[in-house]
Amino acid sequence: MIPVRGFENHKVAVLGLGRSGMATARALHEGKATAICWDDNPEARARAEEEGFVCANLMTQGAFEDISALIVSPGIPHLYPGPNPVVTAALNAGVPVDNDIGLFFRSFATPEWDNLEVMPKVVAVTGSNGKSTTSALIHHVLEHAQRPTQLAGNIGRGVLDIEPAVDGDVVVLELSSYQTELARSLTPDIAVFTNLSPDHLDRHGGMGGYFAAKRRLFAEGGPDRAVIGIDEAEGAFLAGQLSMAAADDRVIRVSVDQKLSGPGWNVFAKKGFLSEYRKGRQAGSIDLRAIKGLPGVHNHQNACAAYAVCRTLGLAPRVIEAGFQSFGGLPHRSQIVAEADGVTYVNDSKATNVDAAKMALGAFKRIRWICGGLEKEGGVGDLAEAAGEVVKAYVIGREAAGFAMQLKGVEAEVCTTMQDAVARAVAEAEEGDTVLLAPAAASFDQYDSFEKRGEDFMAEVAAQTG
Incomplete structure (x- = not known):
């Protein structure tokens, strides 16, 4: 652990008690500062209190009177599309706002x-x-x-x-x-x-x-x-x-x-x-x-x-x-997860935007493409130009039909679920094909994270090719 320097005997507020927030609280403690923690999730606050940290609602009047800094977890907005109310309260009180990266470089x-x-x-x-x-x-x-x-x-x-x-x-x-x-x-x-x-x-x-x-x-x-x-x-x-x-x-x-x-x-x-x-x-x-x-x-x-x-x-x-x-690649990033009957199965669940999906589509030949999810701003119409090696697309997600309609010039089948998409791709794949998961979209319509989506793909491939 890197003890935080520069806040000895000071109180520092920590907003958000996920992985980075809890690490920040512990590092502040190691640096002899007092962490005042808050998270809207009562379960997160309970876990922090079990470790001995003080949790206090940072939206109460006067909450920042004796606070030296507010440390914000990455997922919490401080400006756009609108600042978190706690960030606004800190700024109005003249309290500096930072994150764990800033604390690391100073410590x-x-x-x-x-x-x-x-x-x-x-x-x-x-x-x-x-x-x-x-x-x-x-x-x-x-x-x-x-x-x-x-x-x-x-x-x-x-x-x-x-x-x-x-x-x-x-x-x-x-x-x-x-x-x-x-x-x-x-x-x-x-x-x-x-x-x-x-x-x-x-x-x-x-x-x-x-x-x-x-x-x-x-x-x-x-x-x-x-x-x-x-x-x-x-x-x-x-x-x-x-x-x-x-x-x-x-x-x-x-x-x-x-x-x-x-x-x-x-x-x-x-x-x-x-x-x-x-x-x-x-x-x-x-x-x-x-x-x-x-x-x-x-x-x-x-x-x-x-x-x-x-x-x-x-x-x-x-x-x-x-x-x-000797580099084996990273999970969910052009990860070869299986080879069966001359067909290669590749998990690129991390391809959560159009440009990343284009790169994945350019890396393989004769692709049976599993795509779809929660679209990002701008849509996915530009993907058609990168789909020259796509034999067929199998579209998942709650808005699969709308996603498929944007893939002009690409044969696309609306599957909605990963189970159906993998099943159809396995059934139709021929020797020399690559079944590629490269969603070009976020996962949050069906999964908690891109990792969970990739794990589901791998589980279905294992079940249907085993």
Whole structure:
């Protein structure tokens, strides 16, 4: 655990008592602060009280009179589409609002670091798609190279749950826009921007607000190195803002759409081959085509970003390649879950938006596509252009019929449930086909999370192919 620094003998309010909220309360206690906790869910409050924490309604008059800060869990809005009333009360009382990410960055470094030979580093990864795989891949390669490393944030452990740094430690953080938009302290050594596509727009007041939330990781923190995916206009703009000149190698540009040239530091992938160029000369390359855990262009983009980070950390290309070869992929992200009768079954339940689904559709041939769920803003009409390899779509979700109608030019069957969709796909699949779950929608119309949806898919595949 990372004890929170700077609030000794002070009261700090914690709003939201899920995983990050409870970790925050414990870390505040370890840092000799008093956590005043609140959650609208009485069961969550009861669990906190069982651990000895004080719970108090933060909406009562005078609740913030002796509070030094309010720490808000990621799912609680502080501005758009409307601020939580507790956040409003804190701001009206002049109380600073922060989150666990801000507390981590103000607390991770300690005076004990003066005794370390190699300073610990923090790598922070954000973006719309691929940040989980990129973070896990960096962590995996570092483990393969026998470097001390921890994985946390939006993946793995909560940021305040990790262990204090050891000599040469590298902490890899996956950070969502919910986390970067509010943190008062953001000081990673290396920051990564994978890509940008519309997502969470209601929470950020539109695309500009969404990009601004991601951009804070770079503008507020001033990382020593920035790895930027430049295949969208926002990434290219961000790289230009951070770079002082064309040869400025503090910015590493990443692409899977174009060969990058010039005097700077570039990493790109074309036709399955990753290339690194520095000062106009090739410095490394990897054939990604045979790496089973990284299928498709979207995973090649993740590989480019992870490669750039690992090179910044001093690893040789061949060491990185060996780490890539042993990477098994992440659950619910292009995860091969079964092969039966010549048919491959792939779980990409994490493809919760249109761009992620497009990437998944581009990674496989002869696809029987299970899709549908709770649509996000903008609909799914754009998916038809990416569905060239789709033999047939099997649509699930409460609004399956409406979803299917948007898939112009694609044969689609309304199945509604995962059980029916898998059954139909198994019955009709031929040798060489891929049955792919890539919903292009949120899961909350039928499931508690994308993980639950993926688990249901895997269970049905096992039951119907076993």
